[in-house]
Amino acid sequence: MIRYVAGRWGASAALRAARIGGGSLPELPTSSGRSVVVRGYAAKAGEAAEPSFYEFRDRKIPFVSQLDIHEPSLTGGMPCFRVLDETGQCVLDDASAYEVDEELGRKMYENMVKLQTMDTLFYEAQRQGRFSFYMTCFGEEATVIGSAAGLDFKDHVFAQYREHGVLMWRGQTFQEFADQCYGNHRDYNKGRQMPVHYGRKDMNFQTISSPLCTQLPQAAGAAYANKLANYDGITVTYFGEGAASEGDFHAAMNFASTLACPMIFMCRNNGWAISTPSDEQYTGDGIAGRGSAYGMPAIRVDGMDALAMFHATTIARDYVVKNQSPILVEAMSYRTSHHSTSDDSSRYRELSEMKAWKARDPVARFQIWLEHKGWWTEEEESVLRAESRKAVMKVLDMAEREQKRPLRDLVEDVYDVVPEHLEKQYQEIKEFAKKHKHLYPNDIPIE
Ligand SMILES: Cc1ncc(C[n+]2csc(CCOP(=O)(O)OP(=O)(O)O)c2C)c(N)n1
């Protein structure tokens, strides 16, 4: 008879018992309440023992006499850690281990407000046609700032594209964000990237690349290289749950776990991959549930709770440092914005759903907690909001007025000397631009 048993936990309990070995027959729990019999495990002295295990290298898997289908859905999902509920109230009986001090709490909050303000005004500027593209992180401010605060500056970050809060936390100014989005003379990438594709070597933040999930295997490789070089920091890669549907996700997870790369896989599960809802991206226990298949520990955390995010990240980081091996974190949230300025989410999801999530605003949630602690006032709130707004408006104007880089920059810096084929392409573009001035942006010097 074939029966269904709870797969994962039953199997790992058996494995653990098998690895420990020794006298007593392990009790292998199953969700069906029936126990699995391990045949021949405890052969009596003098008797020839039946083979009890499938053994290969460090694997010792007990043979059983019962043919079972291991049904993962019977094991239940991984729970989600949170400190603050949706109204900003602490849900723990004793929260002392999961708080932050006043200075850190205020800094986290101020960064979240600045991020929200910058996103609001940059988004509007893009809609006015002032630059070509923008992405906000509405709904995920706590995921990004909470995790950034839990990392060390020396940790190398390989981000997806919605994690500009990490750069803000590390000190990137409003002006530097604006210069990049306008692709002006001051942009560190010389205007050669799409807006929001930031990169800062001096902040250990690798340049964003649009093709989804490429940052994961790169991060695993970097973590491995850093380990070999005894680098005193870890590697962190951010990615969406949609990106986790790419093959690169699996390659990176396997690479990282088999080579014990010291890194955090930080998944932002915001419910959507543009128009595809997460329940169409995967079955099973989300992204965190995949950790065990790769022998990788995992944490699931409320990504709209800044305190929970901060502590999940510090605990994950400690684990990585101590064990010199990877860990997976899945932060649960909701993308309350459109995917990008090229998207209209009202075409594929109910406005009411989005509004219900917007009401759980992670920034307001953290503000309530700070106020409750006596660390934040209404007056400070209006000053911070007004000043941030003023500062962002100013940098947008400044960035707009700044000169663009010349066309020639397009082909420089990649090779020591510009190769012939790029030189030829540049000459062609130049001629085209001169001939068809009306088709060419008038603020970019041709020569
Ligand atoms: C290889 C590749 N395929 C498709 C795309 C188009 N694309 C850009 S973002 C995106 C959805 C990603 O969703 P998720 O990883 O959940 O991140 P989120 O936007 O929700 O933060 C897609 C399909 C791409 N950039 N690269």
Ligand SMILES: [Mg+2]
């Ligand atoms: Mg997503």
